[in-house]
Amino acid sequence: MLTLFVLSALVGLIAFTRVPLGLAMMFVGTAGIATIHPRGFGAALAISEQQVMKLALNYQFSVLPLFILMGVFIVKAGLADEMFEAARRWLGRFRGGLGMATIVACGGFSAMCASSSASTATMAKISLPELEKAGYDKGFAAGSIAAGGTMGVLIPPSGALIIYALLTQQSVSALFVAGILPGLVQVLIYIGVMMAIAALKPDWVPVGTRYGRAERWSALGKIWGLLVLFALIMGGLTRGWFTATEAGGIGAGGAFLFLILRRKLTWKVFVDSIVEAAKISTMIFIVAAGALVLNQFINLSGISGNTIRFIQSLDLSPMMIVICFVVFYVVLGCLMDGFAMIFLTVPIIAPIIQGLGFDLVWWGIVTVLVVEISLITPPVGLNVFILKAMLPSLPVQQIFKGIAPYVAADVLRLALLLGFPALALWLPSMM
Amino acid sequence: ETSLIFNTYLPPHDELYQIAVRDFAAAIERESAGSLKVVIPDASLAPSDRQYEMVRDGIADMALVSSGGVPQLVALNRIADLPMNSPSARAASIALWETYNTYFLPFDEFKGVKVLSTSVLPGRQILSLRRTDVQEVGDMSGVKLWSPPGALSETVRLLGAVPVNSEFTDLQEYVTKGTVDGMVMAAGSASSARVLDYVTSVTEVPGGLGSLSFAVFISGERWNELDADQQAAVLRAAEGLPERTGAAADAAERELDPVMAKIPTHKLEGAALAGFEARLEARIDDWKTRAAAKGLQNPDEVLAFYRDVLARETRDSLD
Amino acid sequence: MIAKINLWIIRICTTIAGIALVFMGAIAFVDSIGRPLGHPLPGASEYVSFALMIFFFAALPVVVRDDAHIRVGLFSDLYRPRLMRIERYFTALLETAAFAAFAWMMFDQAARLERFGTLSVFFEIPMAPWVMAAGVFTVVATWFALIRLRHLDTEPHPHPHALPDEEDT
Ligand code: NA
Ligand code: NA
Numbered sequence: 001m002l003t004l005f006v007l008s009a010l011v012g013l014i015a016f017t018r019v020p021l022g023l024a025m026m027f028v029g030t031a032g033i034a035t036i037h038p039r040g041f042g043a044a045l046a047i048s049e050q051q052v053m054k055l056a057l058n059y060q061f062s063v064l065p066l067f068i069l070m071g072v073f074i075v076k077a078g079l080a081d082e083m084f085e086a087a088r089r090w091l092g093r094f095r096g097g098l099g100m101a102t103i104v105a106c107g108g109f110s111a112m113c114a115s116s117s118a119s120t121a122t123m124a125k126i127s128l129p130e131l132e133k134a135g136y137d138k139g140f141a142a143g144s145i146a147a148g149g150t151m152g153v154l155i156p157p158s159g160a161l162i163i164y165a166l167l168t169q170q171s172v173s174a175l176f177v178a179g180i181l182p183g184l185v186q187v188l189i190y191i192g193v194m195m196a197i198a199a200l201k202p203d204w205v206p207v208g209t210r211y212g213r214a215e216r217w218s219a220l221g222k223i224w225g226l227l228v229l230f231a232l233i234m235g236g237l238t239r240g241w242f243t244a245t246e247a248g249g250i251g252a253g254g255a256f257l258f259l260i261l262r263r264k265l266t267w268k269v270f271v272d273s274i275v276e277a278a279k280i281s282t283m284i285f286i287v288a289a290g291a292l293v294l295n296q297f298i299n300l301s302g303i304s305g306n307t308i309r310f311i312q313s314l315d316l317s318p319m320m321i322v323i324c325f326v327v328f329y330v331v332l333g334c335l336m337d338g339f340a341m342i343f344l345t346v347p348i349i350a351p352i353i354q355g356l357g358f359d360l361v362w363w364g365i366v367t368v369l370v371v372e373i374s375l376i377t378p379p380v381g382l383n384v385f386i387l388k389a390m391l392p393s394l395p396v397q398q399i400f401k402g403i404a405p406y407v408a409a410d411v412l413r414l415a416l417l418l419g420f421p422a423l424a425l426w427l428p429s430m431m
Numbered sequence: 432e433t434s435l436i437f438n439t440y441l442p443p444h445d446e447l448y449q450i451a452v453r454d455f456a457a458a459i460e461r462e463s464a465g466s467l468k469v470v471i472p473d474a475s476l477a478p479s480d481r482q483y484e485m486v487r488d489g490i491a492d493m494a495l496v497s498s499g500g501v502p503q504l505v506a507l508n509r510i511a512d513l514p515m516n517s518p519s520a521r522a523a524s525i526a527l528w529e530t531y532n533t534y535f536l537p538f539d540e541f542k543g544v545k546v547l548s549t550s551v552l553p554g555r556q557i558l559s560l561r562r563t564d565v566q567e568v569g570d571m572s573g574v575k576l577w578s579p580p581g582a583l584s585e586t587v588r589l590l591g592a593v594p595v596n597s598e599f600t601d602l603q604e605y606v607t608k609g610t611v612d613g614m615v616m617a618a619g620s621a622s623s624a625r626v627l628d629y630v631t632s633v634t635e636v637p638g639g640l641g642s643l644s645f646a647v648f649i650s651g652e653r654w655n656e657l658d659a660d661q662q663a664a665v666l667r668a669a670e671g672l673p674e675r676t677g678a679a680a681d682a683a684e685r686e687l688d689p690v691m692a693k694i695p696t697h698k699l700e701g702a703a704l705a706g707f708e709a710r711l712e713a714r715i716d717d718w719k720t721r722a723a724a725k726g727l728q729n730p731d732e733v734l735a736f737y738r739d740v741l742a743r744e745t746r747d748s749l750d
Numbered sequence: 751m752i753a754k755i756n757l758w759i760i761r762i763c764t765t766i767a768g769i770a771l772v773f774m775g776a777i778a779f780v781d782s783i784g785r786p787l788g789h790p791l792p793g794a795s796e797y798v799s800f801a802l803m804i805f806f807f808a809a810l811p812v813v814v815r816d817d818a819h820i821r822v823g824l825f826s827d828l829y830r831p832r833l834m835r836i837e838r839y840f841t842a843l844l845e846t847a848a849f850a851a852f853a854w855m856m857f858d859q860a861a862r863l864e865r866f867g868t869l870s871v872f873f874e875i876p877m878a879p880w881v882m883a884a885g886v887f888t889v890v891a892t893w894f895a896l897i898r899l900r901h902l903d904t905e906p907h908p909h910p911h912a913l914p915d916e917e918d919t
Contacts, residue, residue, distance in 0.1 A: 249776070287820050503868060598795075
């Protein structure tokens with residue numbers, strides 16, 4: 001009862017005010033602990049302090065800033081634009097070709113960037129003006145970018161997978177490798193969505209421009225280095241040459257090299273990149289720290305244990321339980337930020353899933369898929385808000401309408417992953 | 432009814448958890464006839480290396496800490512972490528407990544908490560991978576051995592090998608990809624890290640290259656708040672706990688015997704053993720120096736006492 | 751004058767965070783090369799841990815100054831102007847208080863670690879001074895939260911989430 005009260009206070013605080021999520025979780029969590037811990041406020045403070053320090057000193061968490069820095073360097077080197085340009089030249093001739101190019105570029109950039117909001121914002125800046133110019137339906141264009149941007153958390157590197165690994169004691173490398181195939185499937189299915197829309201609503205998606213062979217290959221020639229870097233990182237992780245943190249170091253170092261080779265490196269660019277990477281990482285750090293504090297409240301309240309016992313008493317088949325959780329996640333994801341959702345629920349749900357005999361790497365990919373969906377479902381869809389911030393005149397409902405086909409495709413993806421765990425587990429099993 | 436929070440960072444399948452935490456908690460409740468209630472949180476309330484601080488802060492009342500986890504306080508108990516001092520977890524746990532009570536208690540190393548039991552894990556051995564094969568100390572030269580940071584890494588360095596530390600979660604990756612040539616650990620740990628299948632040979636030092644010791648303790652403040660009956664109940668529940676945890680750890684190790692029997696094993700003896708011993712002596716001297724600095728009058732006598740208990744207990748268990 | 755001091759504070763914080771970030775990358779790189787060659791860097795993960803902590807806390811003032819927090823605010827966009835103004839002040843005040851409390855917590859933690867003499871696992875160096883440094887950075891962050899309180903009315907409408915910097919800023 002008390003637990004429920006504390007959790008509602010938190011939801012109220014983050015819904016009705018714009019208090020930073022991390023701070024809200026940290027202080028509501030501390031207050032909650034103080035109410036249930038026999039040693040009250042003193043113990044609550046000590047717990048919270050230790051959780052914050054534990055996170056700040058966590059070696060595994062250092063992958064996050066390094067991969068974020070890599071993404072920032074890639075953008076500053078102008079490679080995100082060229083990825084889009086290359087995709088556009090190869091796919092431009094089809095109806096919806098520019099849209100497909102956007103999806104492919106989103107996927108490509110996601111392979112260089114650990115955060116979905118960064119992918120979304122970057123791709124929106126690059127492709128939105130082009131889509132508008134080409135005469136795409138504004139809502140659908142924005143929806144495509146918002147949906148495409150969700151790949152940032154699935155295709156490695158992924159901040160969400162790093163945090164999931166941290167919370168469940170799984171290997172970051174295995175989770176990264178597990179995300180590759182489902183990420184590829186997402187790109188293909190989203191291209192399928194674009195083709196379907198081209199057939200069903202041709203007025204939403206115009207035909208693009210056809211480019212000659214030379215133009216196509218020259219565009220690809222500019223970005224081959226990215227493919228090499230991605231192959232090096234993922235190959236190195238799969239072959240076990242280095243750990244995830246080291247892969248982050250190599251990724252950031254490689255991206256820095258691109259900056260030099262393309263003569264984009266100035267002192268200002270370097271400083272701006274560091275500041276941006278520091279800001280994005282630290283904003284995630286604050287939320288993660290808050291979540292760890294809140295987790296201790298949940299831990300002390302005994303909800304997880306009670307929930308496990310309750311679920312066991314229901315006598316459902318393991319797959320039924322998994323499906324219940326997924327449905328619960330999708331509903332919760334409508335209302336909540338995906339990151340916040342991971343932080344709030346993984347410590348409760350992951351042990352149950354493991355107890356049922358499922359693989360936690362697979363469940364990590366399922367969780368991230370649900371996070372992706374949460375980013376684009378109303379009413380709280382972070383990626384939609386980013387697009388809305390960039391297109392203030394476009395009503396939010398229009399964007400959600402444009403997103404609807406992608407949400408439908410996501411349900412299909414989710415079913416595929418639940419039905420065929422090998423989709424996530426085959427590649428890591430080769431490690 | 433008094434409620435005590437007993438924190439643990441160990442996973443539920445760990446023997447140390449099952450005996451020294453779960454069963455011990457149940458025994459306290461039983462012995463106190465319900466006047467004490469012991470709550471074990473679902474997840475650890477503090478990181479594994481902050482268990483002592485956690486109890487001093489009042490976050491939990493009881494916990495388990497490794498001797499290496501409180502380097503600023505504990506030097507004497509590390510006698511059990513020394514090379515050749517853990518022939519079986521049971522014998523070592525009993526030896527440490529008796530030595531602690533006979534010699535270490537007056538030094539009050541665990542400041543502010545009361546130690547209720549000690550336990551020691553089975554001695555760590557050299558588990559080699561691929562072509563690595565250690566038969567004498569010279570074979571150790573340049574070999575990359577995964578080992579826990581701290582004392583065991585120091586021992587590995589002393590033997591001429593290169594210690595490699597990492598998170599436990601990275602171990603499997605290091606093993607399968609050939610980042611390391613072997614590990615310093617017990618078969619049980621190797622099995623739970625899913626790397627035992629890759630081991631090609633074992634080099635066994637009698638009593639192990641070293642081990643890890645733990646103390647189960649209760650906050651001093653909380654202890655003083657308990658009434659005499661409650662204190663007596665806790666002590667009754669703790670009786671024989673070192674032996675029980677040690678025996679459980681040994682039993683878990685023995686479950687792997689069928690697997691281990693298939694792996695070629697060099698049991699060091701004679702000149703080969705002497706070669707190891709000569710190098711490992713420095714570790715023992717180091718402990719003596721630290722113990723003397725703490726004010727322990729005669730470290731050699733203490734070591735002899737500890738080893739006498741070991742001898743007694745290993746003899747008993749053979750009968 | 752104050753603006754100039756603030757600018758310098760941010761520059762110092764950014765420099766420290768930048769050095770920590772580059773250091774982390776370099777350590778990871780050196781260790782990954784050295785390990786297969788039989789020369790792992792002893793204590794590599796502890797170097798990275800300390801650098802990571804300094805990095806996060808040194809960047810905290812920058813996050814506050816640029817208002818780069820993750821916020822939810824499900825309904826706050828729907829408020830009428832008056833309520834919106836109230837919400838803004840309420841949130842900003844709460845945020846400032848929260849940062850002050852956060853800073854206090856770090857000093858409290860440093861004092862505890864000092865009292866228990868807690869050492870790091872590998873290098874066995876005292877932990878308290880590092881946490882103290884984290885506390886100092888959090889105080890700086892609180893200072894910037896206080897400064898933001900003065901500009902609440904003139905600030906543009908807050909965006910829902912931290913976005914990568916615009917090219918022109
Ligand atoms: Na990504
Ligand atoms: Na949503």
